[in-house]
Amino acid sequence: MTLPMFVETHPRDELVRTERLPHIWCPGCGLGNILSGFTQAIINSKGTIPIDNQVVVSGIGCSGRFAGYVKVDSYHTTHGRAIPFATGLKLANKKLNVSVISGDGDLMTIGGNHLIHAARRNINLNVIFVNNFNYGMTGGQFGATTPHGAITTTSAKGNYEHPFSMPYLMASAGASYVARWTTLHLKQLEKSIENAFHHDGFSFIEVMSPCPKGFGRKNNFKTGLDQMRYFESASLKSDNINLKEATASMKLLDNLPVGEFIIDNKPSYLKVKEATILNNGGRT
Ligand SMILES: Cc1ncc(C[n+]2csc(CCOP(=O)(O)OP(=O)(O)O)c2C)c(N)n1
Ligand code: SF4
Numbered sequence: 001m002t003l004p005m006f007v008e009t010h011p012r013d014e015l016v017r018t019e020r021l022p023h024i025w026c027p028g029c030g031l032g033n034i035l036s037g038f039t040q041a042i043i044n045s046k047g048t049i050p051i052d053n054q055v056v057v058s059g060i061g062c063s064g065r066f067a068g069y070v071k072v073d074s075y076h077t078t079h080g081r082a083i084p085f086a087t088g089l090k091l092a093n094k095k096l097n098v099s100v101i102s103g104d105g106d107l108m109t110i111g112g113n114h115l116i117h118a119a120r121r122n123i124n125l126n127v128i129f130v131n132n133f134n135y136g137m138t139g140g141q142f143g144a145t146t147p148h149g150a151i152t153t154t155s156a157k158g159n160y161e162h163p164f165s166m167p168y169l170m171a172s173a174g175a176s177y178v179a180r181w182t183t184l185h186l187k188q189l190e191k192s193i194e195n196a197f198h199h200d201g202f203s204f205i206e207v208m209s210p211c212p213k214g215f216g217r218k219n220n221f222k223t224g225l226d227q228m229r230y231f232e233s234a235s236l237k238s239d240n241i242n243l244k245e246a247t248a249s250m251k252l253l254d255n256l257p258v259g260e261f262i263i264d265n266k267p268s269y270l271k272v273k274e275a276t277i278l279n280n281g282g283r284t
């Protein structure tokens with residue numbers, strides 16, 4: 001009897017550089033979930049945004065490897081500089097839907113100045129900010145989003161600094177779409193990425209993601225699943241959120257707000273720029 005031939009395919013194969021698999025990410029890492037949500041959002045948006053117009057820009061780090069796995073035009077740039085690179089792309093060709101996907105260390109601790117100014121300008125970019133609370137790729141050092149008291153390779157006695165609340169920072173800097181999810185909220189994340197794609201202005205989505213190797217195992221979350229349990233017990237969807245206090249302490253009794261916090265239809269950078277040029281009789 002001849003057995004039927006099975007060819008292993010996956011509905012999102014068209015958006016993943018399968019020739020690069022297996023990927024470099026550790027077992028239990030949350031980055032695979034984010035890849036899945038992001039590529040599905042591209043597929044769901046096909047009717048309004050052609051895949052050829054989708055662009056991904058990443059900086060350096062485990063999260064920065066994203067640009068190497070997603071099968072659209074993608075750029076793996078230098079550490080902390082994904083935002084200026086992406087800004088240049090968008091200004092040069094406004095048809096492109098430009099998404100920046102990178103880590104907390106890359107986008108905030110190293111490249112924070114670019115991030116706040118892009119938000120202030122309400123520049124037309126989608127930023128997917130992977131917050132795994134540390135510099136995962138280089139061995140688990142603390143950074144600007146590491147919880148107070150957390151143990152890392154550079155805070156062996158507990159981090160005595162305080163982390164940024166990223167949604168609070170981005171909202172006060174001027175971002176017109178601000179959301180936060182964890183890798184447990186895959187469906188909500190997917191929908192939120194689609195909303196960011198269709199939002200005219202600077203969209204910021206923080207995704208809290210397990211890093212069992214760099215962060216979790218030093219902080220009572222031995223596996224990625226332990227960290228997902230923390231997300232499950234702590235995450236809270238509420239209409240009455242104080243973004244200022246919305247940081248993660250990584251204690252099981254946390255209230256960790258998630259949701260779409262800001263949707264503001266103020267004019268985007270490009271809209272204002274075009275209107276100004278028209279008012280000036282075409283002079284730039
Ligand atoms: C200019 C520069 N400084 C430092 C490094 C070393 N480096 C590589 S990845 C990284 C940390 C990345 O952290 P994050 O963005 O949080 O990504 P993760 O690995 O946690 O996903 C650092 C400091 C570098 N590549 N270039
Ligand atoms: S070090 Fe952390 S972020 Fe990097 S691949 Fe491993 S688990 Fe993921």
Ligand SMILES: [Mg+2]
Nearest residue numbers: 103104134136
């Ligand atoms: Mg990180």
